[in-house]
Structures are given as structure tokens and as C-alpha cells.
Amino acid sequence: MVLAACAIFVGAFFYHQILRREYYFRLSENNRLDRLVLRPARGQLRDRHQRLLATNRTAYEVWAEPNQLRPERAAPLLSRVVAGGRAALDRALRGENETRIGEDVSFASLAFLEARRLELPGIDVRERQIRYYTYGATAAHLLGYVGEVTAAQLERAQFRGARPGDLVGQLGLERSYDRLLRGTPGFMTVVVDHLGRQVDILERRPPLPGTDVELHIDLELQDAIEALLGEQAGAVVAIDPRSGAIRALASHPAFSPNRLVDGLGPEEWRQLGAEQGGLLFNRAIQSELPPGSVFKLVVAATALEDGVITPYTALHCGGGVGKGNYFFHCTKAHGSLSLRSALTYSCNSFFYQLGDRLGRERIVRGAMRLGFGRVTGIDLPFERPGSLPTKSWLERARRGRWYGGDNLSLAIGQGPVLVTPLQLASLIAMIANGGTLFRPQILQRVGTEAPVAPMILRGSTLQPHNLAALREGLWGAVNGGGTAWRAAVPEGVAGKTGSAQVVSREKQKELGRLEHSWFVGYAPYAAPRLALAVILENAGEGGKAAAPLAQAVFARFFELEARREPKPAATQSAAADIEVEPHRDGARESG
Amino acid sequence: MKRHLVHMDGPLLVVTVALLVVGLGMIYSTTAADQPELFQRQLLSCAIGLLAMVLALSLDYHLLAKWSPLFYLVCLALLLVPRLSGHVVRATYGWIELGAIRLQPAEFSKIAAILLLAYALSNLERENVGLRELVIIALLLGLPTAAILLQADLGTAVTFIPLLLTVGYVGGLERRGQIALLLIFLLLVPVIWFGLFKDYHRERVSSIVTGHSDPLRSGYQTRQSLIAIGSGGLAGKGWFTGSQSQLKFVPEQHTDFIVSALAEEGGFVAILIFVALYAALLLRILRVAAAARDRLGRFLAIGVFAILLGQFVVNLGMVLDLTPVVGIPLPLISYGGSSLVATLASLGLVQNVQMRRFVNG
Numbered sequence: 001m002v003l004a005a006c007a008i009f010v011g012a013f014f015y016h017q018i019l020r021r022e023y024y025f026r027l028s029e030n031n032r033l034d035r036l037v038l039r040p041a042r043g044q045l046r047d048r049h050q051r052l053l054a055t056n057r058t059a060y061e062v063w064a065e066p067n068q069l070r071p072e073r074a075a076p077l078l079s080r081v082v083a084g085g086r087a088a089l090d091r092a093l094r095g096e097n098e099t100r101i102g103e104d105v106s107f108a109s110l111a112f113l114e115a116r117r118l119e120l121p122g123i124d125v126r127e128r129q130i131r132y133y134t135y136g137a138t139a140a141h142l143l144g145y146v147g148e149v150t151a152a153q154l155e156r157a158q159f160r161g162a163r164p165g166d167l168v169g170q171l172g173l174e175r176s177y178d179r180l181l182r183g184t185p186g187f188m189t190v191v192v193d194h195l196g197r198q199v200d201i202l203e204r205r206p207p208l209p210g211t212d213v214e215l216h217i218d219l220e221l222q223d224a225i226e227a228l229l230g231e232q233a234g235a236v237v238a239i240d241p242r243s244g245a246i247r248a249l250a251s252h253p254a255f256s257p258n259r260l261v262d263g264l265g266p267e268e269w270r271q272l273g274a275e276q277g278g279l280l281f282n283r284a285i286q287s288e289l290p291p292g293s294v295f296k297l298v299v300a301a302t303a304l305e306d307g308v309i310t311p312y313t314a315l316h317c318g319g320g321v322g323k324g325n326y327f328f329h330c331t332k333a334h335g336s337l338s339l340r341s342a343l344t345y346s347c348n349s350f351f352y353q354l355g356d357r358l359g360r361e362r363i364v365r366g367a368m369r370l371g372f373g374r375v376t377g378i379d380l381p382f383e384r385p386g387s388l389p390t391k392s393w394l395e396r397a398r399r400g401r402w403y404g405g406d407n408l409s410l411a412i413g414q415g416p417v418l419v420t421p422l423q424l425a426s427l428i429a430m431i432a433n434g435g436t437l438f439r440p441q442i443l444q445r446v447g448t449e450a451p452v453a454p455m456i457l458r459g460s461t462l463q464p465h466n467l468a469a470l471r472e473g474l475w476g477a478v479n480g481g482g483t484a485w486r487a488a489v490p491e492g493v494a495g496k497t498g499s500a501q502v503v504s505r506e507k508q509k510e511l512g513r514l515e516h517s518w519f520v521g522y523a524p525y526a527a528p529r530l531a532l533a534v535i536l537e538n539a540g541e542g543g544k545a546a547a548p549l550a551q552a553v554f555a556r557f558f559e560l561e562a563r564r565e566p567k568p569a570a571t572q573s574a575a576a577d578i579e580v581e582p583h584r585d586g587a588r589e590s591g
Numbered sequence: 592m593k594r595h596l597v598h599m600d601g602p603l604l605v606v607t608v609a610l611l612v613v614g615l616g617m618i619y620s621t622t623a624a625d626q627p628e629l630f631q632r633q634l635l636s637c638a639i640g641l642l643a644m645v646l647a648l649s650l651d652y653h654l655l656a657k658w659s660p661l662f663y664l665v666c667l668a669l670l671l672v673p674r675l676s677g678h679v680v681r682a683t684y685g686w687i688e689l690g691a692i693r694l695q696p697a698e699f700s701k702i703a704a705i706l707l708l709a710y711a712l713s714n715l716e717r718e719n720v721g722l723r724e725l726v727i728i729a730l731l732l733g734l735p736t737a738a739i740l741l742q743a744d745l746g747t748a749v750t751f752i753p754l755l756l757t758v759g760y761v762g763g764l765e766r767r768g769q770i771a772l773l774l775i776f777l778l779l780v781p782v783i784w785f786g787l788f789k790d791y792h793r794e795r796v797s798s799i800v801t802g803h804s805d806p807l808r809s810g811y812q813t814r815q816s817l818i819a820i821g822s823g824g825l826a827g828k829g830w831f832t833g834s835q836s837q838l839k840f841v842p843e844q845h846t847d848f849i850v851s852a853l854a855e856e857g858g859f860v861a862i863l864i865f866v867a868l869y870a871a872l873l874l875r876i877l878r879v880a881a882a883a884r885d886r887l888g889r890f891l892a893i894g895v896f897a898i899l900l901g902q903f904v905v906n907l908g909m910v911l912d913l914t915p916v917v918g919i920p921l922p923l924i925s926y927g928g929s930s931l932v933a934t935l936a937s938l939g940l941v942q943n944v945q946m947r948r949f950v951n952g
Contacts, residue, residue: 002873005904006866012911013866016821024821028855031818032834062855193838194815 008190033202034192035162040183043127043210045143045173047219048444049564054143054174057132060110060125062102064092069122076312077116078102078123081109104130131167131174137256139222141282142249142380142442145257170260171280173215173442175381180446183210214445216245224556225250228549234517234536235283236553237425237440241522241531243370243454244429246378247557249422251287255279285383289419289535292498292542293346293483294518295413297427297470300339302366303354304466311469314338317349321356323405328352343473343496344482348412355411363410364388370461371437372419376426377457378440386419414501425533428495428520431470432528435462475525486547487521489554495521495532497542514538519546523554530557599648603875603945607923607938610868611637614849614924620831621845621852622926629845629926632788636928640935647939651947656887657711657938659706663731666703669696670738673776687732695929697747700735702937704751705733705894708758713887721727726769728755729775746905746918753901754894761893813912815841820854820911845926847918857943872923873900876938880944888944895937 016024030101045054062082064074071093075086082088082102092099102109104126113125131146147170149162158178162168168182169175187205191200191292225236229252238248281287291298303309317334320327330348334341342350355363367373373388387393389410397416411417422440430437437458445451462470474494477484484495498518517539532550539545615633647655672687687694687869708731715724732751739748820833822828831837833855836844844852854862873896880892898921906921908914920927922934923926 002870002900005900006870008905008913009911010863010866012913013820013859014855014860016817016911017854017862018825020821021824024818025824027818028822028835028840031815031840032838078825191834191838194840194842197840358945 030193031194033197034190034198036188038186038188038205038207039129040185040207040298041165041209042131042146042167043177043181044182044212045181046212046214047217047222048215049220049525050214050219051219052134053139053215053217053219054131054133056129059104059128059130060107061100061128062105062113063124063126064089064101065098065122065124066093066095069093074120074123077120081105081112100122104123116159129447129536131154131257133257135223136258137254138219138226139217139248139250140172140254140257141223141251141280141284142172142217143257144174144381145170145255145260146174147260171382172282172380173213176379177213177443180213181210184208190485199503211447213443213447215216215442216240216247216444217249217442218247218560220248220560221553221557222248224560225553226252226254228552229536232536232539234534234539235282235287235421235422236535237284237533238557239429239440239531241429241432241528244426244440245444245454246440246442249284249442251281251283253279273302282380282382283421283535283537285378285380285420285422285456287535288384288386288420289516290415290417290500290502291413291415291419291424292500294424294496294498294516294517294520294542295417295419296343296346296351296411297431297474297496297520298367298370298372299351299354299358299363299411300343300470300473301370301462301466302363303358304339304469305366305462306358306359306362308354309339311339311465315350315353315446316343317347319349321349321352321408323356323408324354324403326405328405328408339469340476341472344476344480346483346497351411355407355409356404358411360389360394361391361411364390367417369458370430371457372417372423373427376422376440377455378422379442382424384420385416386423389416393430413498421533421535424520425520425531428522428533429531430461431467431474432494432522432531434464435460435467437461440497471525474521478521483543484519484521484547486543487519487554489523489551489558491523491554491558492525493521493523493551493554494525495519495547495550497547499541502538514540517545518542521554521556523548529561530554598946598948599942600875600879600945602943603872603879603938606872606875607935608737608870610865610872610923613853613865613868614921614926616830617849617853617856617924618845618926620833620856621836621849622651623831624837632928633926633931636931637935640715640932642930643936644939644942647936648943648946650943652888652891652940655943656706656710656891657704658709663700663703663707666696666700667738668698668736669694670735670742672696683791693928695747695927696820697735697739697742697744698927698929700739701747701750701898702933702940703755704732704735704754705891705898705937705940708754709887709890712758712890720769721765722794725759725771727899728758743917746920747899749905749917750898750901753897753904756892757897757900758890761890766850771832777827810918812842816848816851816910817912819844821849823855823858825859827854827861830856832856843918846920847925848910850907853924866923869903873903876941877946879941882948884948885943888948892941892944895941898937899934 008054041056044052046052055318069089069092071089075089078089079086082105088101092101101167110125113120113123133143146167149159149164149166149168151158153168154162154164159168162182169178174181186205188201189203190198191202193199221238223240225248229236229250233252235247235251237246239245240247274442314336316336317330319333320329328348334345334347334349337345337347337350341347345368367388372386373390374385375383389402393416394402406415409415426437426440436456439457441452441457443452471494475495477497478488478493478495479485484497487493487495500516500518502516515538517536518534519534519542522528534546534550536545536549597918615630615637618629618633669687687696710730711727711731712724732755736751738747742915759768815835819833819841823833828834833852835841835855838853841848841851853865876892876896876899880889883889883892902919902922905914905917905919909916909919920929920930
């Protein structure tokens with residue numbers, strides 16, 4: 001009997017130790033070794049004055065281990081710390097593995113849990129680095145937000161190197177510079193005991209933190225613009241015309257990126273929906289709207305460059321222009337005027353005639369040369385290209401039909417042309433800087449590298465005398481009794497308003513909806529340092545809604561500038577004198 | 592005395608000491624890191640146990656048998672003390688605390704039961720065990736078993752079963768007795784299952800029946816034990832270097848599951864040596880039984896053999912996941928003072944029988 005028992009046992013040991021040794025050895029190594037991913041700190045975002053816009057902070061999470069949990073005791077204690085304590089516990093108990101039952105609990109809750117540690121077996125508090133946007137909803141669309149990488153995203157080249165569970169940029173700069181900001185995870189192979197406690201470290205490769213980046217954005221200007229927008233749906237783009245650097249880019253309504261970091265319920269996501277009107281929708285680069293009279297700048301530039309008119313060509317306005325069976329109205333009979341006056345008073349008749357002479361194809365070609373109908377290439381994701389009545393568009397949308405009258409509508413920006421606020425900002429910056437079309441750029445500097453050089457899309461779009469005519473017209477619009485007079489500040493603004501009808505004028509009245517209000521402009525006139533595009537949705541005529549807002553933005557800009565670089569006392573005393581701005585090289589960012 | 596010592600079983604003593612050394616070595620390896628005092632305590636227990644062994648072999652076993660009723664009653668009383676004082680160690684009530692010393696009376700009650708049983712059976716007029724005798728045996732063993740079960744110590748209670756079987760078998764059980772024994776068992780099964788088993792007992796059994804249904808609960812221990820054993824391979828991972836043992840993945844690895852640590856660190860080679868030693872120990876005891884002078888001596892040796900074999904089989908079965916996990920230490924190897932002292936004392940009894948095997952001695 002003894003020998004039989006011994007034989008059975010020796011046989012069993014032989015089976016496990018000799019025949020299945022590899023299998024068990026692997027299991028024992030799995031028990032013993034734990035490979036931990038060391039997540040890198042995400043790079044921080046700063047504005048041009050080193051203000052921290054996006055950083056990381058420690059969040060405390062509450063985890064429950066279902067096998068050790070004592071729910072009857074834990075539930076009343078936990079409900080004071082975790083929202084829906086009992087329900088969360090039940091969820092955790094149903095699972096096999098550890099479950100996160102509380103995200104980002106308060107410091108007071110943390111202290112409470114630590115004090116009750118012995119009464120709460122199976123409850124663990126862990127630290128995690130989460131993204132934190134210092135200024136809350138300010139510049140939300142610009143900065144974007146981070147979220148767990150989705151299965152579909154893991155397939156894409158943009159997110160190469162990310163692992164399931166990683167946080168990646170989902171929108172805004174967080175997304176466009178994700179590779180830079182993300183850093184490289186490290187790992188650590190540790191020996192753990194039966195409680196999962198770390199006993200020894202076998203191998204450790206530290207993570208490489210993400211790179212910090214510096215933006216061209218001026219937080220204070222951004223903040224002021226968002227305050228000015230208030231509850232008005234719309235967008236404002238502020239560009240430094242000398243380099244294409246984005247100083248501010250605002251879109252309302254906006255979202256709170258801090259709330260997105262930890263994930264939301266499906267209902268909240270629906271509200272945020274990225275489709276038109278959703279909170280994630282960045283009007284500044286995604287909203288495609290008719291430009292209204294602002295488009296006259298494009299038509300004017302095209303007519304001048306194509307030699308259809310000179311700056312001195314005079315055309316007559318008798319209150320409108322007839323074409324075919326239709327009569328195209330102007331606001332009043334302006335009489336004979338040159339391009340300057342036509343821009344100043346936003347005379348439709350003048351541009352109807354230009355449209356008639358130019359025709360669709362030349363207008364489209366001219367617009368494309370100035371960057372319309374395609375994305376500007378700003379360093380933000382999901383930019384929209386707008387649209388122009390190109391040949392292919394015509395085939396698609398109108399079966400190729402285009403009438404003579406359509407040229408007239410197109411010339412005043414009411415035809416089938418859609419632009420984004422950013423495209424118009426880019427255009428006005430080009431006019432301001434002497435004809436250079438820059439690619440708009442938000443990133444100023446990566447880490448400690450030299451600043452990113454401005455990128456020129458098109459060197460000289462307009463001949464100097466043609467450009468001067470446009471600028472003079474814009475000056476007049478603000479300062480010469482034109483439509484944009486409400487945008488004026490002492491430093492000297494040049495600009496153009498626009499009112500974009502979304503539906504016909506009659507229908508608009510019927511619905512009680514106002515037209516979209518546009519303003520584009522720059523200042524100071526002599527040596528521009530800020531170019532603006534403002535769109536206020538359904539806010540009324542450009543001159544009455546968008547222009548005053550632009551005025552406030554310009555005023556704030558110069559106020560901030562003065563505070564940063566106080567002028568020498570001598571010039572301050574002579575403030576009444578006409579100042580001649582030191583003219584800087586318009587195509588290069590100074591410093 | 593001296594002439595009796597000459598007749599001691601030398602090989603049995605050597606094997607006993609060898610197994611003690613194996614046990615101490617493994618206890619040292621599994622506890623030195625975080626509970627170094629356990630090894631010292633086991634060393635002390637070892638000394639006390641050897642003393643108890645000497646004590647158990649110096650007095651004539653006939654004399655000891657005469658005192659056995661008293662010893663039995665004392666043990667029975669002690670078994671009830673922990674339940675009343677309510678001291679709980681590892682969810683059982685089997686401990687008595689006397690200052691720094693903690694005793695498990697259940698371990699000593701085994702010796703008392705063996706002694707009294709042998710005494711009672713040897714004093715029967717008849718050669719065979721009849722129904723009346725069986726009732727006496729069952730009662731004698733049943734009382735401490737019941738008391739131990741009250742302590743919620745299933746493992747120790749189980750060890751009385753082989754004692755009952757073996758003694759009944761060797762005693763020459765009549766057919767009626769065999770049937771009665773079977774009936775008792777059949778009767779006991781539902782009583783134990785529903786009356787005495789707690790949920791975790793039932794879980795232990797069901798985890799055996801259904802396989803590894805829940806590796807993190809009832810099956811966890813045996814699973815980790817198998818991983819430790821299997822990963823040891825032929826030569827083992829080396830003393831002090833078994834990851835399963837050193838990092839405490841196997842619960843109770845210095846007590847009930849110490850063989851898994853031996854298998855992991857010593858490998859199949861160490862296991863072969865260990866099993867051979869244990870087989871030698873058991874066979875040596877059987878030899879003593881065969882050569883015993885009288886029925887009392889034979890029953891004593893057989894009793895000790897039955898208890899040790901039962902624990903050996905159940906413990907290894909448990910460690911190898913062949914039988915349910917019940918808390919049974921491996922005599923001479925596992926950590927635990929009471930078990931060690933009681934085992935050495937019972938081996939002293941066996942030597943006692945061997946020394947005095949000659950009628951004219």
C-alpha cells in the first residue's frame with residue numbers, strides 16, 4: 001500500500017516536473033514578472049508669453065479588486081467619495097478583474113480613503129497623470145483635447161506607436177502635434193510577489209517625455225476676443241500679417257476640454273457632436289459661409305492683376321445693373337467711381353460690371369491664386385476648404401449651367417462661393433503685408449529649438465500699385481465715410497465689411513433671421529501688426545455687428561501691446577503728433 | 592534501559608532525522624526572508640520533540656497504555672478549551688495559548704487515541720473485532736474527531752479515518768462489522784456535508800469535482816502549488832531561489848504546502864529522495880509492527896503507521912491536486928510545533944515497541 005501510494009505520487013511529480021515543466025515554468029514566470037508601461041509626461045503648450053495653456057496634473061483614481069472587496073462595509077464609506085458608490089461597487093463585483101470605480105477624486109476624498117484604508121480591503125487609490133487646461137474653456141478649439149486612442153485610430157499612421165489605452169490628441173493642436181507631445185513610453189520589468197508588490201526591478205527604460213511647444217497665441221488677446229464674442233455664435237481669427245502667425249483663433253460655442261479628458265457619457269457626446277453647430281465644431285476653420293461683400297476684394301484684385309481695370313478706371317453706378325431679364329440692385333446710385341471708392345462704399349454696381357467683364361473662370365482662377373477653394377494648411381486638423389464654382393463643381397451641382405447673371409452675383413460674394421473665416425483672415429493679412437500669402441501657423445517653437453520659420457505660400461500676389469488701390473479703398477471704408485467706420489481705432493484701421501445672406505432677402509425677413517456679419521481688416525494702417533477676420537452668425541449687417549467687435553479687438557490688441565512694450569517717454573509726450581511707425585520688413589517675423 | 596536501547600531501530604532513527612533535516616531546510620528557505628523567528632521556533636520544537644521521543648521510548652509501552660485513559664480524557668478536555676476561549680488562528684479554533692507557547696491539542700489527541708485504542712483492543716478476549724468492539728472503537732475515535740470538527744479543523748479530523756480503517760482491518764473485522772463500518776460512513780457523509788461543512792469546505796470539494804472552475808478562489812492554492820512543482824523541473828530552481836515559494840505565490844507554503852516548495856527548489860531529484868525517505872519511514876514502522884511482542888505493541892505501531900500514512904497521502908494528494916485541499920501538515924516536514932512534537936513522540940512509541948520486542952526482555 002505504501003509503495004503503491006509512493007508510486008502514484010512519484011508518477012504525478014514526474015508528469016508535472018518533467019513532462020510539463022515548460023508549461024509550468026512559463027506560468028511561474030508570468031506570476032513573477034510584471035511588465036509595466038511607463039507613460040511619458042505629455043508635452044506642455046505655452047502661449048507666446050510663456051503662459052501655460054495645457055499641462056498635466058495628478059489625478060487620483062479609486063480601483064476595486066472584486067476578490068478582496070467587502071461590499072456591505074465598503075458601500076456606505078465609498079458612497080461618500082465616489083458618485084453612485086453602491087452602483088459602482090456592484091459593477092466592480094460583477095467583473096473578474098480590477099475595476100476603476102472613481103476617476104479623479106478630490107483631495108479630501110483621497111484623505112478620507114487613506115484614513116479608512118484598513119476598513120476597505122480591495123480598494124486601492126492610484127495616481128495618474130491627466131491633461132489639464134489651465135484656462136478652462138479658453139482657446140478650446142485651438143488647443144483641442146486628449147482622449148483614449150480608439151481602435152480605428154490605432155490603424156492610422158498618425159497615431160503610430162500608440163498603444164490601446166494611451167491618451168492621444170483628439171482635436172486641435174493636441175491632435176496635430178500629437179507625435180511631438182506624446183513622447184515615448186518606457187517600460188519596466190519587475191519581480192512581484194503574490195500581492196503584486198514590487199520586489200525587484202530587472203530592467204527599466206525610462207520614458208522620454210513629450211516635447212513642450214510654444215504657440216504664437218497671445219492668451220490675453222484670445223481671452224478678450226472670447227469675452228467679446230460672449231454668447232454670439234461666430235468666430236474671430238487674428239493673424240500677425242508679417243508672418244502668418246496666429247495671435248488668436250476663437251470659435252463660439254465652445255466646449256470645456258478638461259471635462260473631455262476623463263471621458264463623457266453618450267448623451268454628452270451627442271451634444272458635443274462635431275457636425276455643424278456642435279460644440280466641437282471649430283467655426284474659424286470649418287465653417288463654410290458665403291463671404292458677401294468681402295469677396296469684392298478678391299474680384300478687385302483679380303480685375304487689377306488681369307488688367308481688366310486699372311486703379312484709375314471709373315465705372316458708373318446708377319443704382320444697379322441690368323443683365324438679361326434681371327436687374328441687379330445696388331444700395332443706391334453712387335454715380336461714377338473708381339475702385340477705391342467702390343470698396344469704400346461697397347458699391348455693388350461697380351463689381352457687377354467687373355464680374356461681367358471677368359466671367360466665372362477668371363474670378364475662380366483669381367480666387368484660387370489667393371488661397372480660396374483649398375485649405376490654408378494651418379496646423380489644425382479638420383480644416384475645411386470652402387468651395388468655388390469651378391468647372392467640376394458646376395458639373396456636379398448645376399449640370400454645367402451658368403448664366404451671365406451668375407457672374408454678377410458671384411462678383412459681390414453672393415454666388416456659389418463658400419469661404420472659411422481663416423481664408424478671409426489669410427487674405428486680409430496678405431493685403432496688409434504687401435502681397436505675401438503665408439501659411440497660417442500657430443506653432444512658434446518646438447522645445448528649445450529655434451522658432452519655426454514662417455512659410456510663404458505665394459510670394460507676391462499683387463503688384464504694388466494695385467495693392468495700394470485696395471488698401472486705400474479699405475482705409476476709406478473705415479475712415480472715409482465707408483461701411484466699416486465702426487471698426488476705427490486711433491492707430492488706424494483699414495477694413496471691409498460683408499453681409500452674407502444665407503437665404504433670399506424675402507425669406508430672411510419671413511424667418512426673422514438676420515444675415516451673417518463679416519468684417520476683415522488690419523491695423524495700424526501704415527505698418528500692420530494685426531489682421532482680423534470676424535464672422536458673427538445671423539447678427540446683421542457687417543458694419544453694425546462685426547465691425548464694432550473688431551474695433552474692440554483692435555483696441556485691446558494695442559492696449560496689450562503698449563503694456564508689454566511701453567513707448568519711450570519722449571514719444572509719449574508727443575502723442576498728438578502723427579506718428580510714423582518704424583517700417584519693418586513685412587515678410588519676416590522680427591526677432 | 593541500556594539493553595533496550597541496543598535494540599532500537601537504527602534505520603528508522605536515521606530516516607526520522609533525515610526527514611527532520613529536509614523539513615528544517617525548507618522551512619528556513621521559505622521563511623527566512625520575512626519571518627526568521629519561525630525557523631528558530633521550529634528548531635526549538637525539534638529539540639522538545641526529540642525529548643518527547645526519548646520520554647516515549649524510555650517507559651515501557653505497557654505502562655503508558657495503562658495510563659492512556661487518563662491521557663485520553665485530558666486531551667479530550669483540552670480539545671474543548673480553545674472552542675470555549677475562542678482563540679482563532681487561520682479561521683480554526685484549535686489553539687491553546689500558554690504564555691509564549693501555543694499548543695494544538697488535536698495533534699496530541701492522535702497519540703492518546705492510538706494508545707487508548709491499542710490498549711482497548713489488546714485487552715479484548717476475542718481475537719476478532721465484532722460489532723460491539725467496533726462501536727467501542729468508533730466511539731473512542733469519534734469523540735476527539737467530533738471535538739476537532741467543532742474547532743472547524745477539517746484536516747486533522749480526517750486523519751482519524753485511516754486510523755479507524757487500519758486498526759479495524761488489522762484487528763480482523765467480521766463481516767457484520769464491515770457492513771456496519773460502511774453504514775457509518777454512508778451516514779456520516781450527509782451529516783458532514785450539510786451539518787459540519789462550512790461554505791468554504793464545500794467549495795474546496797466542488798473545486799476538485801469541477802476542475803479549476805475559479806482559479807482565484809478555491810482552486811488558487813492548488814494551482815499555484817502545481818505551478819511551483821512543475822516549474823521546478825528535474826533539478827529544481829535551487830535553494831532560496833524558487834520564485835513561487837520566495838514570492839509567496841503558494842499560500843501556506845511553509846506548513847501544509849511545504850512539499851511544493853521542496854519540489855520547486857529541489858526539483859524532481861529532491862522529490863525522489865524525499866519520497867524514498869518517507870516510504871522507508873513507513874515501511875520501517877510496519878516492520879516494527881510485524882515484529883512486535885504482543886497485540887498492544889502491534890496495534891500501537893499500526894496506529895502510528897496509519898496516522899502517518901494518512902497524512903502523507905492526503906497532504907501530497909492535496910499538493911498535487913489529487914485530493915481536496917484540507918489543512919493537513921506533513922509530519923516531520925511542515926512547520927508546526929505541536930505536530931512535530933506529537934509525531935516525534937509517536938515515533939518514540941514505535942521505537943519503544945521495537946526495543947521491547949523480545950518477550951524475555
